[in-house]
Amino acid sequence: MSTLVATNKKSFGATLWDYLTTVDHKKIAIMYLIAGGFFFLVGGLEALAIRWQLVQPMNDFVSAGFYNELITMHGTTMIFLAAMPLIFAFMNAVVPLQIGARDVAFPFLNSLGFWLFLFGGIMLNVGWFTGGAADAGWTAYAPLSTTSPGEGVDYYVLGLQISGAGTLMGGINFLVTIVNMRAPGMTYMRMPLFTWTAFVASALILFAFPALTVGLFLMMFDRLFGAGFFEANMGGNAVIWQHLFWIFGHPEVYILALPAFGVFSEIISTFSKKRLFGYTAMVFATVLIGFLGFMVWAHHMFTVGMGPAANSIFAVATMAIAVPTGIKIFNWLFTLWGGSIEINTPMLWALGFIPTFTLGGMTGVMVAAASADYQFHDTYFVVAHFHYVIVGGVVFALLAGLHYWWPKMFGTILDDKLGKITFWFFFIGFHLTFFIQHFLGLMGMPRRYWTYLENQGLDLGNLVSTIGAFLMGVGTIFLLINIVKTTMKNERVGGDPWDARTLEWAIPSPPPFYNFKQLPLVRGLDPLWVEKTEGRKGMTPAEPIGDIHMPNNSFLPFVISVGLFIAGFGFIYQKHDLSWLTLIFIGMGIALGAMLTRSVKDDIGYHIHKEDLQKEAEE
């Protein structure tokens, strides 16, 4: 069974089949990276269209209705189809390696999670081609969303439902992987910070996404089956949607932000040549932020009319998050302090992140003051605030992590000069775009409006903001050039190009499909660095060479996802014509049939034999 001899050049069909059926977390990471990167570009183009519409007063580049679709799909795409999957890409690529595991706990589920995300994402975007995408804002507030005509919001509801199920699977998978599959000696308090943040983020996914699931179901029943959850005429209450959405939506911010913090902790520590300052405090702050993230959802609803008592409680709880976040900021600064700092592309992103994110945090405290929020609410001030957090925090981290882990994922290294050009275009463009939006907001420019009048004092600010957005676009083009160039040149790097500290750098780049030939013995925080300081080249193995258990590939995750994708269309169009119900039966039949196949067919994987591993080692 197990042949380790690398087959030379595989045919295109074989490669495609390999990726369609793979359960290898490293390949799934690459698929997440490609799919998430694609949606990032789509969301970026939507953003540019929005900014182009707002470049001058009374512009008519797009129609008002199309503008609603653009802002809705920009937000939805960026959060669910770009940021989340890209975070998952890094979690898949790195977490098992950082804890010294051969695999994730549920390789099959891992693949299923990816395909569900992808088909859900496609479903969301199908709306563009069938008479209009979702247009009720990424928050889809009822009754705007329940009364939105056409099928746009239906695609939103079903697409998010399918891709959300995939995310939940991913979350559970990483929780179990981290609990059960750490290498000998890898105690919780020796786990790298990226793994820690992935762990807490996974816990947040576990407890946040089911609320979204329920919200989407209620929305689906209202829109497609005539239920009345949000329908005031039937006694329904639209605020329920807001609560459910934000019980999910606020933790979602931290699901994205915490792994971003993890990425920067790794990078800052690696390129300062120091262990992370205040590691224990960092872990504590991560867990605390995760906990508080659940306590503050109603700060999105200060102006709904919950009353002063509820507003005060949620205001105070929200401001409390600034404390652990502040701990983190200072720990990064103290890690830099006195370190021998190397400035390269990942480090530039990290250094740019610290002031940017701090600004976003400060406006966060401003918005958290309930009384002041009545002024900020639904203005560009809020838009500026959350882009400082999500772009300045998460996207910066994704780009930093991309440059940092690219060698580990692909075995080649991204060009540093091009990387720095990307950084400066993107960084300057970002601040031009969003800093001025604080002032636009304070001057009264409302969110989500299609256009604005002349001589309101908004012209110059909007022009500057649009110029900034296009500079970010230029930065992204340089990134793409960099990726193409690096791939073409294909200069291989060794296992540890950064002289780094954590376990993933102890094995070749890209890692063999079984990750570690022998599980490493972890003897401290930053295990690889511990070994290096004691003069060893690599990790001490914790076990003799033995058989390695591997999971079998499977086509079923793809089939299940296709089945649900087909059923989604049935659910949407049965509201016009009941004959579409057949699609539900076909789709669910495919999905459930594949699930049944999975559960009745024994699949206990295979073993790579000791002899093969030894032979490979001698070659």
Add this chain to the structure above:
Amino acid sequence: MSEHDVLNPKHMPHNPEKATLEGKNKFIGFWFFLGGESVLFASLFGTYLALNDSTNGGKSSEELFGLELVFIMTMLLLTSSLTSVYAMYHMKNNDFKKMMVWLGITVALGLGFLCFELYEFNHYIHEYEFTMRSSAFGSAFYTLVGFHGGHVVFGLLWFISLMVRNAKRGLNLYNAPKFYIASLYWHFIDVVWVFIFTVVYLMGVL
């Protein structure tokens, strides 16, 4: 551990559901999953509590619910949880036949519960014209109780397919975790029902 040892163990350990790494992963992973399920049902309960008076001029919970039927349903489901405990007890003693018998009883009790639930829904719809579309209360009631009912259906299908698949080959370290987590799932459904009984029916008639 080779494939042979997993599928044909020479001697069964005391906790066969946690004897392999895969088993341990399933065990802990399923507990996490149930954590997520708790949030799912908590959200549905919250929605129900917000809407249970919004009858839109239609039937209210006092007029609809009768405790006799619900009492029988509760007894059936609670007992089925007990019988699934017996099944797991026999699994740990490596007595495959007895485990299957008790699982069979569990499935029968679950089916009984389901029949009563279908009767109940049918009764409300045809006798009182109380549907998902009649009011926000109706939407919330059928969604919450129906979601639970859907879980019961899924649990029964799960048990049945496990029993059919493994009928001829006995217990091993590959299917033991599967039986175990199916029974965990069944207990969870039971716990949710206790909350439905209290929040929906008891609070609805009192």
